[in-house]
Amino acid sequence: MKQKNVHQFTRTRLMPSLHEPTENDEMFDRSQYKILLQAKTAWEEIRHFRDKRSRNRNYTFGKQWNDKITLPDGRTITEEQYLREQGKVPLKNNMIRQLVKSVLGQFRSVQTEPVCIARDRKEQAIGELISAAVQYAYQHNRLNELDSRTLEEFLISGSCFHKIGYGYRRGKMDVWIDEINPNRIFFNQLEDSRLWDCTFIGELHDVSITEVVSRFAGGSRQKAARLREIYGEATSEYLTHNFENLTAEPLDNLDFLIAPTPDKCRVIEVWRLENRERIKCHDILSGEYYKAEAGQAEEIERENRRRIAEAKASGIPENEVPVIETEWFVDTAWYYRFFTPFGDLLDEGETPYWHGEHPYAFKLYPLIDGEIHSFVEDVIDQQRYINRLITLIDFIMGSSAKGILLFPEDQIPDGMTLEEIADEWTRYNGVVLFKPKPGGMLPQQISVNATNVGAYELLSLQMRLLEDISGVHGAMQGKPVASGTPSSLYAQQVQYSASNLLDLFESFKTFREDRDTKVMKTIQQYYDDQRYLRIVGTTCGKDANTYHPEEVRNTEFDLSITESLSTPAYRSISNDLLLELFRTGNITLQMLLENGSFPFADKLLQSLSVQQGQQMQQSAPAPSTGMPLPENAPAADTPLQNP
Numbered sequence: 045m046k047q048k049n050v051h052q053f054t055r056t057r058l059m060p061s062l063h064e065p066t067e068n069d070e071m072f073d074r075s076q077y078k079i080l081l082q083a084k085t086a087w088e089e090i091r092h093f094r095d096k097r098s099r100n101r102n103y104t105f106g107k108q109w110n111d112k113i114t115l116p117d118g119r120t121i122t123e124e125q126y127l128r129e130q131g132k133v134p135l136k137n138n139m140i141r142q143l144v145k146s147v148l149g150q151f152r153s154v155q156t157e158p159v160c161i162a163r164d165r166k167e168q169a170i171g172e173l174i175s176a177a178v179q180y181a182y183q184h185n186r187l188n189e190l191d192s193r194t195l196e197e198f199l200i201s202g203s204c205f206h207k208i209g210y211g212y213r214r215g216k217m218d219v220w221i222d223e224i225n226p227n228r229i230f231f232n233q234l235e236d237s238r239l240w241d242c243t244f245i246g247e248l249h250d251v252s253i254t255e256v257v258s259r260f261a262g263g264s265r266q267k268a269a270r271l272r273e274i275y276g277e278a279t280s281e282y283l284t285h286n287f288e289n290l291t292a293e294p295l296d297n298l299d300f301l302i303a304p305t306p307d308k309c310r311v312i313e314v315w316r317l318e319n320r321e322r323i324k325c326h327d328i329l330s331g332e333y334y335k336a337e338a339g340q341a342e343e344i345e346r347e348n349r350r351r352i353a354e355a356k357a358s359g360i361p362e363n364e365v366p367v368i369e370t371e372w373f374v375d376t377a378w379y380y381r382f383f384t385p386f387g388d389l390l391d392e393g394e395t396p397y398w399h400g401e402h403p404y405a406f407k408l409y410p411l412i413d414g415e416i417h418s419f420v421e422d423v424i425d426q427q428r429y430i431n432r433l434i435t436l437i438d439f440i441m442g443s444s445a446k447g448i449l450l451f452p453e454d455q456i457p458d459g460m461t462l463e464e465i466a467d468e469w470t471r472y473n474g475v476v477l478f479k480p481k482p483g484g485m486l487p488q489q490i491s492v493n494a495t496n497v498g499a500y501e502l503l504s505l506q507m508r509l510l511e512d513i514s515g516v517h518g519a520m521q522g523k524p525v526a527s528g529t530p531s532s533l534y535a536q537q538v539q540y541s542a543s544n545l546l547d548l549f550e551s552f553k554t555f556r557e558d559r560d561t562k563v564m565k566t567i568q569q570y571y572d573d574q575r576y577l578r579i580v581g582t583t584c585g586k587d588a589n590t591y592h593p594e595e596v597r598n599t600e601f602d603l604s605i606t607e608s609l610s611t612p613a614y615r616s617i618s619n620d621l622l623l624e625l626f627r628t629g630n631i632t633l634q635m636l637l638e639n640g641s642f643p644f645a646d647k648l649l650q651s652l653s654v655q656q657g658q659q660m661q662q663s664a665p666a667p668s669t670g671m672p673l674p675e676n677a678p679a680a681d682t683p684l685q686n687p
Contacts, residue, residue: 058259058311071270072388080383083246083314084657087230091473093416094227097201098296100420102595104141104200108431109134112612132439136431140420144199147545151195160562160601161451166600173576174601177567178560181578185221191556194223198409198552202418205229206405206564210570221568227295237411243317245402248298250308260390274384275309311390313382315350315402322375328366335375344368396567399562407555426510433503451487455480514542553605561603566598615641
C-alpha cells in the first residue's frame with residue numbers, strides 16, 4: 045500500500061491531517077456524536093483510577109491527612125480537620141518521598157541508550173545510522189530528564205503515557221515526544237498486560253482559539269468564524285471554576301467537555317481501531333500491490349475494460365492482458381477524530397503513521413485482572429501508621445504530667461499567694477519559707493514518664509516494615525551502617541534491593557522500548573537523506589550521502605535499550621582494550637583516538653590532521669614551470685654527482 049503524505053503540521057500536540065481542507069469541504073457535522081459519547085463513557089469509567097492516583101500523589105508529596113472520614117453526626121471531613129477539632133496536631137514523617145527518590149536515583153545511576161539492530165546483518169551500517177538518529181531524538185527531546193519524571197509518575201500511579209508525533213516546533217520539523225497527564229487520557233477496558241487489546245484511546249486537549257483555527261479552519265474564513273462561535277459558547281457560558289496557579293486543582297477537577305480556564309478551548313482527540321470493507325489490488329502491468337476503498341470497485345472495473353479494449357484492438361488475446369486483479373476483504377486500521385465539546389467533527393482520517401497505529405505509548409502496571417497497583421500504593425498503610433504513632437506520641441507527651449507541684453492548702457506560708465509560690469518554686473535558687481503543721485502533707489513535685497507505652501517499639505517496627513514492603517533498604521538509600529559491617533555484606537544488601545525493584549524497572553523498560561520503536565519508525569518514515577547527513581555525518585560505517593530514505597524504510601530493525609557506553613565503567617573498559625590493541629600494533633593512533641573516550645581526543649586528532657597535511661605538502665613533487673631545461677642540465681634519469 046502506498047504511504048500517504050502528511051501535508052499539514054502545527055506547533056501543538058494535535059495530530060496532522062491527511063489532506064488539505066478546501067473551501068468546498070462541509071462545515072462541521074455532528075453525525076458521529078455517538079463516538080464522542082463513547083469517549084466520555086470511557087473517561088468516566090476510569091475515574092476511580094484518577095482518584096487513586098490523586099491520593100497516591102498526595103501521600104508522596106506530604107499531603108497525608110487528606111483522606112475523608114464520615115462522623116456520627118453525618119459530616120464528611122478530612123482527617124486533618126478531625127484531628128485539629130480534637131485538639132491534636134496532625135504530624136507526619138514523609139518516608140514515601142525518600143523511597144521514591146531512592147528508586148529514581150537508582151534509575152539515573154545506570155545510563156541507557158536505544159540501539160537499533162538490522163535483521164539482515166549485511167545492513168547493520170544502516171542500523172547504526174538509525175541508532176544515531178534515535179539517540180538524536182533523545183537529545184533534542186531531553187528524554188533522559190523526561191524518562192525520570194515519567195518513572196516518578198509510574199511509581200506514583202502505576203501508569204505512564206507518551207505521545208509520539210512529527211511536526212514543527214522550536215524552529216524545526218522533527219520527531220517530538222510528549223508526556224501526557226493521566227487525567228487527560230481515556231481508553232477501553234484492558235486485560236492484556238502487553239496492552240495489545242487496546243482498541244480505543246484518546247486525549248483531552250486544552251489549546252488556544254488561535255491554535256484551533258490554525259489547525260482546523262483550513263484557510264476558510266467561514267470555518268474560522270464558526271469555530272470562534274462554537275468555542276465562544278463553550279468557554280464563556282459554562283465556566284465557573286477559578287483555580288490557583290502551580291497547583292494540581294485544575295487537573296484534579298477536569299471536566300470532559302469544558303476547559304478549566306477561559307482562555308483555552310477543549311478539543312477531544314479519539315482514536316479507534318475500526319473495520320472497513322476494502323479491496324486488495326494487484327496491478328499486473330506495474331507490479332504494484334495496494335489497497336482501495338470498496339467504492340472504487342466500479343472504477344477499477346472500468347480501467348480493466350479499457351485495457352482489454354485497447355489490447356483487443358492491437359490483436360492481443362484477452363487472457364494475456366495485464367489487468368488489475370482484485371479481492372474483497374475486511375481491513376482493520378486505526379482512525380482518528382477530533383471533536384468540539386458540542387460534537388462537531390473537526391477532522392478525521394486514517395492514521396498517517398507508517399507503523400499503522402495510534403501515536404501513544406503507555407504502560408499500566410501490573411494489570412492483573414485489569415487492575416493497576418503502584419509502588420506508592422503498597423506502602424501507604426505503613427506511612428499512615430507511622431504518622432498515627434508520632435501524632436500519638438506527641439499527644440501523650442503533651443498531656444502527661446511534667447513537674448506538677450502538689451502544694452497542700454494548709455501548708456501555704458503566711459503572706460504568700462499560690463502564684464508567688466509557683467514563681468519562687470520555678471526560679472533558680474528560689475526559697476519558700478513555711479512552718480509545716482504537724483501531721484500535714486508536705487509539698488511534692490510529680491513528673492511522670494508516660495511515653496513508655498510501647499509506641500517507640502511500634503514505630504521502629506513500622507519503619508522496618510516500610511523497607512521490607514517497598515524493597516528499598518537502607519543500603520540503597522545510602523544510610524550509614526553499623527561499624528564492623530563487611531563491605532561484601534553492604535554490597536549484597538544493595539544488590540538485594542535492586543533485585544526487589546527489578547520487575548518494576550523491567551516493566552518500565554518495556555514501555556521505553558515500545559515508545560522508542562514508534563520513534564524509530566516515525567524517523568524512518570519522515571527523515572530524508574539530508575537529515576541523516578546532518579545528524580550522523582560520516583561516522584556510521586560509510587558515507588552518509590550513500591543512504592537514501594527508501595533504503596532505510598525498507599530495512600527491518602529490532603530495537604533494544606542497553607546500558608550506555610558513556611558510563612564511566614564502560615568508558616574505562618573500552619579505553620583499556622583500545623590501549624592494549626595500540627601497544628600491540630593492531631590499531632593506529634588515529635583509530636585509537638576516534639574510537640576511544642579520551643578528553644583530549646578531538647584536539648589531538650586535529651593536530652594529527654594538520655601534521656599529515658604538512659607532510660603531504662613536503663613530499664609532493666615541485667610543479668612544472670614549462671620552461672626548457674639548459675643544455676648542460678642532466679637528464680631526468682641521470683643521478684646527480686656530488687661536486
